[in-house]
Every structure is written in structure tokens, then in C-alpha cells.
Amino acid sequence: MDKLLNLNSKRQRDRKWEDLDPDCLANVFVKVGIESLLLFVPFVCKSWYRASQNPVCWERLVFPDSEEEATDDPWSLDDNAANLPWTYANHIEGQRFDYFVRRFAREFQINWSRFSIPSFIKMVINRSGGNAKFLKIPGICSHYVNAIEKILEHISKNCKGFVGLHVADATIGTSEASAIVKFVPNLKYMCFRQSCLGKNDLVMLLKECRELVLLDVRECEGFDERDEEILKLASHISKFRCKGSKTHVLSDNDLEVEDRDIIEIDE
Secondary structure, eight states, rough: HHHHHHHHHHHHHOGGGGGSSHHHHHHHHHHTTTHHHHTTGGGHHHHHHHHHHHHHSSSEEEOOSSSSSSOOOEEEEEEEEEOHHHHHHHHHHHHHHHHHHHHHHTTTTGGGGGGHHHHHHHHHHHHHTTTTOOOEOOOOGGGBHHHHHHHHHHHHOOOOTEEEEESSSEEOOOHHHHHHHHHHHTTTTOOOOOOEOHHHHHHHHHHHTTOOOOEEETBBBOTTOOOOOHHHGGGOOOOEOTTTTTOOOOHHHHHHHHHHHHHHOOO
């Protein structure tokens, strides 16, 4: 018996990560986040590279990586794990995303002047092999011209099971709302918390996206949380969150700031 136990112990010590079943490795890599899957995991060894190509690793696309553990609930990221003020947390996310994409461009020797945020995200979506179900990107992405429209069009063509979109602290105008209605009308989960979202655009989403079970538009600017028309249209949504949202009329100074914030990068 002692010999058998010693033999078993030796085998356990001699086992290597790269010898694990590829599907088991893929289930581990689901937890590490997009940044590690792109910059680190594939370069450890051949078996890790092959496992990282498994579409299951790319079903839940969160930019930048969350400090929370991934779960089956795409809205586990609904509230910040670090209990930071929401505005500050979004600001940090934007900075981390900018740092990450610049590092990616540098690591793969891509000229930053020719780097395209929509094309980068579409490349990551392609890794899912059509299985991407949930996408979370920071609000800064809405400042790149037509970025959200291009990303959603790509999703509509390649990911038929896509159900969740999370873009907080963003500018969701008519073009973005129209893109959602046109390309991904069957979404079940949407979060635009603390975004600029006008009443007409929200009404469009409520009328056309009839399969929603959760819509988070808390603390948005552009509509009133007590608006009767909006509340009536949202009555079919089991989790409709709009607390703290208010109408806000942009001043000329605000418009000038928004114009300066628009960023365009050639694809």
C-alpha cells in the first residue's frame, strides 16, 4: 500500500500544466480575462496556445479585465467590485483600456496611428468562433466615430447567440440606438448606466428591443426617471433600472467639449 501511495504521489508531482486535457485548460482560461488571453497565455507553450483558441474562452468579452471572478451571470459586473464611486470606477476603466490597447499595439508592433479600436474588438470577437454572448466595453469607445455601430454590425453577422451589451458612461445617440435596433434587436441585457441617452433614443430601444429582461439606465442624462411614457414602455422588462436619471439640456460649452472629445482613427 505504501509503495502505491508513493507512486501516486510521484506521479502527481511529475504532472505538468501542459499535460492537462485541453478542455480543462480552456475552462481555466475562461477565468483569466481577455488581456491575459491575448498577451500572455498563448505564449507559454503550444498546449496552452491551442487551449486558448477554444471558443469557450471568448464567450464573455470584458474590456478591461474585471477584478471580479467571472460567473455565468453576465451582470455580475453590474456594480463595481471594489466599491469605488461609479464615476471614478468608469474613469479608471477608460484609462486601463487605453493602456491595454496601446500595449497590445506595442507588443505586436502595430503603428498606433493606424490602430483601429473597432477592428481590434472585432478581432477579439472573431476568436469566439461565433460564440460570443456578452460584450462589456468602456464608455470611451463611444467616442470613436461609428465604433459601436461597426462592432454591433460585426456581431450581428457572426454571433447569433449574442445577448448582452454593457457600455456605461457613454454617449448613446441616435446612431448608436439605431445600430442596436438594426443589428442586435434581440438583446436580453443592456447597461448604459450614467450615459448620455436622450428620451427619443431610449423610447426607440424600448419599442424595438422586446426581449429585454434587464435594462440599466440609472443616473443617465437625457430623460427623466419619472417619465410616464418611458415607464409604460418599460413595463414588460422585469428589471428596469432608471433611478437618478434626469433631463439635461446641453449648453454651448458642453457641445464644444463633446466635439473636442470625438476621436477618429482610420481603419
